Amino acid sequence: MKKYLLLFIIAIFVMSCSKKVEVKGKITGGSPLERIEFIEASGVATLPLANIGVKNDGTFSGSFEAPKNGMYLISYAGKQNLVYLKGGQTLNISGSGMNFPNDYVITGDAKKNNDFFTATQKYLTNYAQTVNMNELMMKDEKGFLQGIQKVEKDINNNIEENVKKFSPDSEVVNWKKNDLSSTLLSIINQYEMRQGQTPGNPSFKASKTFTDYENKLQENKDVMIKENPYYRQYLLAKMSPDFQKYAEANSKNKTDITTSELFAQYLKTKKRYFSNYERLSISICYGSV
Template identity: 65%
Template sequence: MKKYLLLFIVAIFAMSCSKKVEVKGKVAGSSPLERIEFVEASGVATLPLANFGLDKDGNFTGSFEAPKNGMYVINYAGKQNLIFLKGGQSVNISGNAATFPNEYTVTGDAKNDNDFYQAGQKFLMTYGQGLKIQELAKDEATYLKGMQKIEADLNKNIEENIKKFNPGKEVIEWKRIDAKTAVLNLLANYELNMQQMSGNPAFKVGKAFSDYENKLQVNKDDMVKNSPFYRQYLLSKLSNDFQKFAEAKTKTNKEITTTELFNEFLKGKKDYSQTAKDYLLAFVMAQSDIHPTTPAATTDKIKKIIEEDIKDAGIKADVKKMLFAINGFKIGDDAPEASLVKADGSSYKITDNKGKPYLLVFYASWNPYIAEGTMPVLKEVSNFYKSKMNFVYVNLDDTKDQFVKSSNAMMKGISGVNVYGENGLNSDIAKKYGVYGFKLPSFIVVDKDGKIASRSFNNLGDQDLIAILDKVTGLSAPQVAAPEQMQPQGNLDPATQQAPQATAPVPTK
């Protein structure tokens, strides 16, 4: 009996510690080509945690590891919204394609939390429309009194919704931080506007104003961990000082990067915790210096700063992951082997191409640009270079059956080998090569020695890619007009993506 009781306790403990969220749902009227992505809203890296396909009836299902209990972004058809999720939950999400995810219904474990969240959003929309910020801004005392009234109204609504929906403590705490952050940003906007209107960048608000700001920031580390909008508030408060610091430094060093400047600037901010510094540095790094065309020398500098100056292990890992997803391998790295299969079920090794350069092409049939924008150009490119290099088309559809259909329909008559990464975007090869939905289609050149010869390109007509193909083959491609730059579905660039605004913007009248 004791043995079975112990097993039961272990099972309950395992369930309570699980970070996996089981998701299913239906988007009525959706297209089978649409996808649903989930992204952690409070994290420093905005890489998708999951990318689910919808069937012909709009149904979807899947699971993903939730890094923490908190807000997540739902991406669908170029639109975004927030949803509160906890590890270990089973969640059902439904909506209509015309309004999803701006409007959605949640049932299952996450119902109470998200009913509470959505009720708060509806209140904010109505409340914000009735505010007249310009009238409050006639003098500092009036503005301060107005902000205190806004805070009281937001907190009153939170308390009413707690009683009505009985949400969990995590979403309540998030909402309270969200309310404080909304007011803090309004306070920061007032100070910034006064600096601009007075023509005095050194303008400072009075003691009562500053004391109120400080009162709203009792738990700064909790706020910086949970709210990207609080981080934006802190950055706005630092902007003038950083501008002066950067101007002085760049007079003697024109090559210094924004990341290096901000890292050095933060080291002098003794009143900021290491947690705040880690989050802010990661944010600025992602915005300024992590891009597909970032020079290798800059990437090396960023890697060193990540390793030496970001102390939080989770943030360090997330930024490294984002850096790899955006910048890819270092030129000259060995191209890693990965698990791949052909349509007949036999395994395939990409390293078998060694001795001849090859182009790795990552694609999925659900990507709207692959058929109309890529395939005609791909056929021309493969025909031109096929005597001097190989072509490996890696399909990342959700199932092998879909891969077989896609490769038969799309790759017919195109020189090269068609293979499948089992489990699509969750496959071994997608993880090793940092491929996400926003990077499809994707093209990587590998030289005859099996070394990475290019960054990852999303546009087959990119002249830099053509130059690399010419170099590894010894051929010279004719100059052709490049197709329009394709805009991948979902998050276009996780380094610059912002979580959707958690509070309704407060309009002015």
């Protein structure tokens, strides 16, 4: 009896550690000439992890090794969307060939996480139409901060509502919150750059309240830089003015050095700010390695 119990525990352990994702489903009215691809959305690589053919009746099945739990880009007929996957899961996904994967239905053990994600994405799409971004960008610093903090509060409230509704895993909830922070940081950086370029205000300097809020949004920096391409883009945009100064000072009389090589050298001067992993991630994003 103990032997069988041990085997059962081992089987459960192996299943929980498995990185393989089984994919199956059906596309109604889809073309058998099209294929379904999956790409890890958080990484810098763009090669598909899986390329699955669709049969004449619209059904498809396949599997791939998921490097980690997280967001994956699903592509079909030139259209793309995101799905949240965990190793060891079976993804049962279906939809109409006209809208797939912009619109899909998921059943099985991947359902609750993706129902949560889909609901939050739909809310965000509708909510964005109610925010006058040009008007927000024209406000003074105090007005801008009040506006952007209201956006953060409204969207976070919706996230919490959907947590209660769908009971998703904490990983996908944290991903969604970090994704929101990355989006807000990009808007903040655009505002700061715009203020610095405003005629008559070339010496704009953000207040401590402004920078404290910006730092608060990236308290999970180590996780965000690994999982969120938008955060890496924010860092690149944030560093651009300083890098331009570095490039101008270090490219004089050097006709054989490329911008990517200069950027790699520049990152080495930022060791106190970024870990080796972070510098490598930003370098790959920039194209300097």
